[in-house]
Amino acid sequence: MRFLHTADWHIGKKLHGFDLTAEQDTAYQQIRQLAIDEQVDAVVIAGDLYDRAIPNEKSVTQLDDMLIDLNLKNHLPVLAISGNHDSATRLRTGSRWFQATNYYLNTKLSQALTPVEFDDTQFFLLPYFEPFEARKYFEDDRIRTAEAGMIKLVAAMEAKFDPAKKHVLVAHFFAAGSEHVDSETQVMVGGLNAIPVDLLAPFDYVALGHLHGKDALHAERVRYSGSPVKFSVSEATQQKGVWIVDTEPFKVTFKPLTPQRDVRVLEADFATLTDPEFYQQQQQDDYLAIRLTDKRVIPNVMQALREIYPNIIELERADGPVVTDTAAAQIDPTLDPMTLMTKFFEQTTDSDMTPQQVAWAEQALTTANKEE
Amino acid sequence: MRFLHTADWHIGKKLHGFDLTAEQDTAYQQIRQLAIDEQVDAVVIAGDLYDRAIPNEKSVTQLDDMLIDLNLKNHLPVLAISGNHDSATRLRTGSRWFQATNYYLNTKLSQALTPVEFDDTQFFLLPYFEPFEARKYFEDDRIRTAEAGMIKLVAAMEAKFDPAKKHVLVAHFFAAGSEHVDSETQVMVGGLNAIPVDLLAPFDYVALGHLHGKDALHAERVRYSGSPVKFSVSEATQQKGVWIVDTEPFKVTFKPLTPQRDVRVLEADFATLTDPEFYQQQQQDDYLAIRLTDKRVIPNVMQALREIYPNIIELERADGPVVTDTAAAQIDPTLDPMTLMTKFFEQTTDSDMTPQQVAWAEQALTTANKEE
Structure with missing residues (x-):
């Protein structure tokens, strides 16, 4: 079994206000070409397909087009999970239909315990999860951290191991020892306890997403692919790319991606x-x-x-x-409040306010003014 | 060919603040059972699957579950289009995979000109469209109204007619002569010029969505199914239900739905x-x-x-x-502006504000206060 390991596409992300659509398309084209040239049996995408829970319509179209191209046009099997930036619920729409063409998109913790079998390998596709989800799934009140949840999950996965096969985990979390960079915000990493790498020893390979640099961990069989595009200044010196992983005999090869603009x-x-x-x-x-x-x-x-x-x-x-x-979020204090609120709304929802919403917003501002 | 004609599910809609999830589920169960009992060859859904462009996560799950049940579990072919309440872009995610199991979901005007063929019938699935889309598609600057666009569209569809087959149009617009009710807001109907029923004469049947009453039109072969659930007081006296349509010999039968709460x-x-x-x-x-x-x-x-x-x-x-x-949208003027804005945000996006968004909103309100 040979597969390509990528993650953290963050479709919709901006770089200090600059649109990265073309940059992400360029990276995608290279990933697709590498998958074809390297004759991989599957493409693994380890979470954070989108940059946010409610991506704008342009992002929705961009990701849909990429996956249509990869899976339907080029007939490449896809093994994907949701990350902490994705809305699991929104991402999973339609995913029940995807399986017919070997596109597996797991967004629920429970799905991780039914391995997807390809060739000589069992893939356990574990989406990003919060400790309470593991607590609820295992009905075990002692689970208060991601680590505690992971101990249970790994044991449950091992119980499903076919000893005749290789075992690959695809996951999206912060593994202990990893370096940390700016474009993964403190809030996100803070909400996610570190998982000790030792815990992942039962697997032949662990394809991780979450951190954006391929060198964030130093373990032969537990790797971050990193993002395909640089998303912050702190990633300036990182070489972006993907891993090509062979399961038998085990071999990992890095394939660099070339940016349009560095x-x-x-x-x-x-x-x-x-x-x-x-x-x-x-x-x-x-x-x-x-x-x-x-x-x-x-x-x-x-x-x-x-x-x-x-x-x-x-x-x-x-x-x-x-x-x-030059951060896009900088506020121009000379703008009138209604304009500010309209921009805020547009940025948040990627749509215009309806007349009722405008009325509501104006009411809020009028009330604010009256209080002076 | 026998099919069931429904429309305007409006998943996510509230009735004066009351949640209609259970009511809509009940209606769905009856529709599914009717489709099975009547042994239809397909279920037609003529637009407005969701109530709004960015449905909340609960609505996304509800609709996905209904379609999984209808198409994947009960193996019923589904012929659907986007309506003016849907975001065509968001709705079409994954739709390329749906076709493998005879679930056709058209969201682009151009798709309407490739009929879906079932048995003895050609289905033309025309999503809701704005005049500019028809203008762009036909590269004809004279198209300024939905009617003008429709003249071109019908001609283009007729050119695709197989004379050996029946021809059914599925569409979502305001047909001339239809009655108008409150829960279709003036804004929406205003943006959509009326289509004269005469224009639709080439079709053996036209399955419409948009207006919520089955009696909005009085034409034998051009019908609104109406919504499966009452969405406003003005719909109080309407009998909700679906049409069972036979193409050969032509026959239309109304099947009522029973509400949980009327x-x-x-x-x-x-x-x-x-x-x-x-x-x-x-x-x-x-x-x-x-x-x-x-x-x-x-x-x-x-x-x-x-x-x-x-x-x-x-x-x-x-x-x-x-x-x-008791309209939910009523504004409580005693609330402070930040609370109002937070509620507004939650209602609009179905998510909490991030710390950065809170900061931005507070900045807008501070600016508003300063202007006094």
């Missing part, structure tokens, strides 16, 4: 950065975190740099405070 | 309504619009009536103004 840190002084001899050697449209080494005040520095480097995602003094942050 | 108008004076001899003869837990014939002031009238009739959805004086409206 995420890079660029440290230099203003004179260098604006010197044609320097910048003409640069991929000027990369997503750049610029570390400015100057100490002096430079007027309109961002504007000047943006004329040369259109996709600046951070600008800091190399040894000082942040000069400007 | 929606009824109850007109009487207070003394009668609170008289055990009267109310013990009533289905007290029906959804009631009470028309009070008294002229005098009655203290705590709503409270007194609710003790006997728990599901009052309207209370009016028979010949006067509304006494109380």
Whole structure:
């Protein structure tokens, strides 16, 4: 059995306000091509297919198109799970129909205990879960952490092991010892207790999702694939890619992916950065975190740099405070409240307010004003 | 060919704040049983499967379960389209996989021109569309109304007619001459020009969705099925049900559905309504619009009536103004603005605000207050 291991596609994610649709499509095309060229028997996607519980319509179409292409057009079996960023409920719509073409998408803890069998291998597809789900499933009040839940789950999976076969776990959690990066927010990792790698020893391979770097763990048979695209400055030095895994004899090979626009840190002084001899050697449209080494005040520095480097995602003094942050969430305080609320609504739901909702929002603002 | 024609399930809809999940499940069970008992070859659902573009997770699960039951467990072919209440994009996720088990869900105008063929019949499944979609599809700038789009569409469908077969159109629009009821809001019907029934003459049968009463049109071969459940007081006197349609020889039979709790108008004076001899003869837990014939002031009238009739959805004086409206959307002006906004957000997205969203909302309200 040979499979491709990827995870954390985060369809819909933005990079400091920049749309990553084309970047994610480019990565997907390479993954699909690798799967074909390497003649894999299946593609494993270890959670966080979407970036959020209610993806916008564009993201819904993008992911649907990718999976149609992978599974229906290229006839590649797909083994996938929901991650903490996905809404398990929304993701599973229609999944009962997918199995007919060997596309297995598990979103419920209970599904993990019915292995999907391919060739010489049993795949246990365990979606992201909260401790209370394991507590409820096993009817065991002592389960208060993901680790405690995992102890029970691994035992239950071992009971299903066919000794004649290899055993692969696909899961989405924070494994002990893993490095941590910015684009997985503290909130998410905080809500998810670490799982000790030792616990996963019964498996021939564990295909993990959750952390975005392939080197987050240092275990031969327990690996994060990392995300196919760089989602934050802290991922700038990571080599993105996928694992090609052979079960017999066991072998793991890394296959790199090439970005359209890289995420890079660029440290230099203003004179260098604006010197044609320097910048003409640069991929000027990369997503750049610029570390400015100057100490002096430079007027309109961002504007000047943006004329040369259109996709600046951070600008800091190399040894000082942040000069400007281009985060999309920054609030323009000159906007009137109704406009702010409309933008907020659009950003949250990806749709316009209905007349009734507008009336409601206006009522809320009027009440707020009256209280002054 | 024999099929069952239903429409306007509106999964997720509430009736004046009352949850209709159980009511809709009951109606679904009857539809499924009718399909089995009548040995239909297919179930046609003519749009508005959901009540809104972003249904909550409970609604997503409810509809998915119904379709799994209908198509995968009971092996009934399903022919469905998206309506104006559905998000075509969200609804079509996974639909490419559904076709393998004869579940056809069309959400794009272009799909309507590839008929689905069953037995002796060609089904043209036309989802709800806006005039601009027809304009774009036909590359014809003169198309400014749904009627103009429909003229082109019908001609294009006729070009695909197999003369040896019957031709059925499944569509979701406002057909000329139809009666209009409250629970289809003015906004929706306003955005949708009427389609003259004459235009639909080429078809052997037109299975419509959009209006909620089966008697909205008076044409033998162009019919609304109506919704399976009463969604407003204006639908109180409608008999809900489905059509069983035979194509050869042509025959249409109405099959009624029985509600768990009916929606009824109850007109009487207070003394009668609170008289055990009267109310013990009533289905007290029906959804009631009470028309009070008294002229005098009655203290705590709503409270007194609710003790006997728990599901009052309207209370009016028979010949006067509304006494109380229990509409869920009513705004409590004593709530503070942040609470109002939080409720608004929850109602709209069915999820809690993230800390960043709370910060943003608070910023908007602070700005609003400052402007005073």
